[in-house]
Amino acid sequence: MEPNFFERVYLAVRQIPRGKVASYGQIAAILGHPQAARTVGWALNALSGAQAEEVPWQRVINSAGRISISRADLSADIQRARLEAEGVEFDARGYIDWKRYGWAGLEWAEVEALWGSGA
DNA sequence: GCCCTGACTGCTA
DNA sequence: TTAGCAGCCAGGG
Numbered sequence: 001m002e003p004n005f006f007e008r009v010y011l012a013v014r015q016i017p018r019g020k021v022a023s024y025g026q027i028a029a030i031l032g033h034p035q036a037a038r039t040v041g042w043a044l045n046a047l048s049g050a051q052a053e054e055v056p057w058q059r060v061i062n063s064a065g066r067i068s069i070s071r072a073d074l075s076a077d078i079q080r081a082r083l084e085a086e087g088v089e090f091d092a093r094g095y096i097d098w099k100r101y102g103w104a105g106l107e108w109a110e111v112e113a114l115w116g117s118g119a
Numbered sequence: 120g121c122c123c124t125g126a127c128t129g130c131t132a
Numbered sequence: 133t134t135a136g137c138a139g140c141c142a143g144g145g
Contacts, residue, residue, distance in 0.1 A: 005142060024127050028141085035140040037127035042142070045126055062127060064133080069126045076126090093133090123145090132135090 005031070009043035010051065011111050016059040019087045020103040021096055023063045030108055037063075058082040059103070065096045 012030045016022050024037040033039070044057045058079040062068045067076040080090060088101050 025129095028127085033141065035128080036142075037140085038125055039127090039141045039143085041126040042124085043126095046143085057126085060126080063129085067126080079126090095133090121145105124143095125141105127141105128139090130137090 005036075005039065006043045006046065008108075008111075009040050010047075010055045011115050012106070012108075013044070013055050013057060013060055015106055015111055015114065016056055016103050018056075019101065021059045021061055021065075021083065021088060021098075021101050022103040022105065023065075024060060025063055026103070026105050027060060030105055030111065032108055059086075061096060065098050066094055 008031045009027060012027050013022075024040040025034060027040045028034055028036040031040075040060070044055070044060060047055055047057055061079075067079050069076045069079060080094075083096070084090070088096060090096055
């Protein structure tokens with residue numbers, strides 16, 4: 001039984017190492033749908049309480065290297081604060097340096113393997 | 120099963 | 133990099 005799209009998104013996001021960031025499109029690509037970036041954002045948007053604690057959603061930003069959240073409970077401020085706490089720095093304009101903090105990503109097969117191993 | 124929405128992306132100017 | 137525009141995917145009503 002394969003996990004549904006949302007679960008896959010969470011699994012992939014959970015593989016992002018501390019201090020690194022990935023873009024929505026990158027996550028979507030790992031899942032096999034490079035064009036489903038919006039759906040990835042939608043999946044993270046659907047994160048609730050407990051799951052929000054397990055999934056490092058703050059490490060997912062847009063392709064411009066910037067946070068693009070506009071919600072009250074999970075605000076851009078919170079995301080930025082969490083990332084800075086992990087050592088990720090923002091420039092004066094609020095952008096992240098992809099060269100320094102960009103995540104190389106994984107193959108879905110690898111993520112799937114981790115899922116299978118109970119990770 | 121159709122229609123709308125959305126934490127996006129790539130292309131063009 | 134920024135602004136504007138259209139395309140893509142999956143879930144919810």
